[in-house]
Amino acid sequence: xxxxxxxxxxxxxxxxxxxxFANPARFLRIARPLxxxxxxxxxxxxxxxLVYGLFFAPAERLQGETVRILFIHVPTAWLGMGGWTAxxxxxxxxxxxxxxxxxxxxxxxxVPGAVFAAxxxxxxSIWGRPAWGTWWVWDGRLTSMLVLLFLYIGYxxxxxxxxxxxxxxxxxxxxxxxxxxxxxxxxxxxxxxNSLHQPPSLGMGSSAMAAPFLWGLLAATLGFSLLFGGVxxxxxxxxxxxxxxxxxxxxxxxxx
Amino acid sequence: MREALDxxxxxxAAYVVGVGATLALVLxxxxxxxxxxxxxxxxxxx
Numbered sequence: 001x002x003x004x005x006x007x008x009x010x011x012x013x014x015x016x017x018x019x020x021f022a023n024p025a026r027f028l029r030i031a032r033p034l035x036x037x038x039x040x041x042x043x044x045x046x047x048x049x050l051v052y053g054l055f056f057a058p059a060e061r062l063q064g065e066t067v068r069i070l071f072i073h074v075p076t077a078w079l080g081m082g083g084w085t086a087x088x089x090x091x092x093x094x095x096x097x098x099x100x101x102x103x104x105x106x107x108x109x110x111v112p113g114a115v116f117a118a119x120x121x122x123x124x125s126i127w128g129r130p131a132w133g134t135w136w137v138w139d140g141r142l143t144s145m146l147v148l149l150f151l152y153i154g155y156x157x158x159x160x161x162x163x164x165x166x167x168x169x170x171x172x173x174x175x176x177x178x179x180x181x182x183x184x185x186x187x188x189x190x191x192x193x194n195s196l197h198q199p200p201s202l203g204m205g206s207s208a209m210a211a212p213f214l215w216g217l218l219a220a221t222l223g224f225s226l227l228f229g230g231v232x233x234x235x236x237x238x239x240x241x242x243x244x245x246x247x248x249x250x251x252x253x254x255x256x
Numbered sequence: 257m258r259e260a261l262d263x264x265x266x267x268x269a270a271y272v273v274g275v276g277a278t279l280a281l282v283l284x285x286x287x288x289x290x291x292x293x294x295x296x297x298x299x300x301x302x
Contacts, residue, residue, distance in 0.1 A: 035289075039282060039286070043282070046278070050271065050274075050275065054267070054271060064263050065263040065264055065267055066263045066266055066267060068267045068270075068271075069266070069267060069270040069271075072270055072271060072274035072275075073270070073274075076274065111281070111285070112281060112285075115277055115278075115281045118277065119273060119274050119277045119278070122270075122273045122274075122277075123270040123273060123274055126266050126269050126270045126273070127266065127270060129261075129266060130261050130263055130266050224278070227278060227281075227282060230282070230285075231281060231282060231285045234285040234286055234288070234289040235285055235288075235289070237289045237292070237293065238285070238288045238289040238291075238292040238293075239292075241289070241292035241293045241295065241296040242292050242295075242296075244296045244299075245292070245295045245296040245298075245299040248296070248299040248300055249299050252299075
């Protein structure tokens with residue numbers, strides 16, 4: 001039996017509300033109706049925002065029609081980074097408070113995070129060709145985003161191997177926390193280093209973006225975020241069902 | 257000499273990549289979830 005680790009004490013209300021969702025049955029009671037709601041509303045809002053971006057948004061003075069790529073590229077970039085932030089927070093919760101669903105939440109965020117990081121890189125490359133005259137440059141923003149995609153792939157492989165081989169779930173959790181160092185590097189890369197990539201157009205409460213682009217972008221971000229949430233819940237339900245099926249099959253095999 | 261690039265080609269390519277990958281992600285996640293939950297229910301003997 002392992003040594004008992006000291007737990008960090010939390011305010012009673014926070015700890016009890018966090019652990020209220022530790023029960024898989026309670027989690028499923030919430031996740032079952034929420035998953036289709038998030039996915040369907042996400043699909044509807046994303047479709048509306050992209051139709052607006054493709055057919056109704058005006059062309060931009062300097063970038064012309066290619067500015068329409070903004071409505072896919074920027075939300076997927078934010079969610080690519082947001083996905084790893086979610087992994088890091090869930091990993092911290094797992095390592096410190098050993099919340100039973102935290103590892104599932106981290107694994108659930110990995111695949112959609114990786115897909116959105118890949119879409120961000122692909123659409124950025126497609127946008128770069130007419131805007132910069134090149135598909136790719138090894139500058140800080142593009143390289144750190146590519147590193148994020150590799151981190152996702154490494155995390156998915158590591159977490160899968162740990163589940164398959166029966167290792168400790170703390171190993172991918174540590175990887176998730178350490179990998180979070182890349183998130184501020186991506187964010188500040190365009191400020192720290194010379195880059196073809198433009199600096200941020202949106203700050204906290206400030207925007208350098210014209211209203212027709214800003215509102216379309218916010219709608220697309222909302223739609224993609226709802227889809228992200230729905231996919232995370234679907235992945236968590238799939239991982240939980242796999243664990244429950246394996247446990248049941250093992251018990252049945254022992255009874256024979 | 258300036259290259260003549262049709263901007264719409266790049267826009268459409270980006271939308272095909274983005275929409276295609278997102279739809280594939282949503283459909284695969286839903287299908288994988290349903291398959292895993294059916295397998296669990298079968299293991300429980302339901």
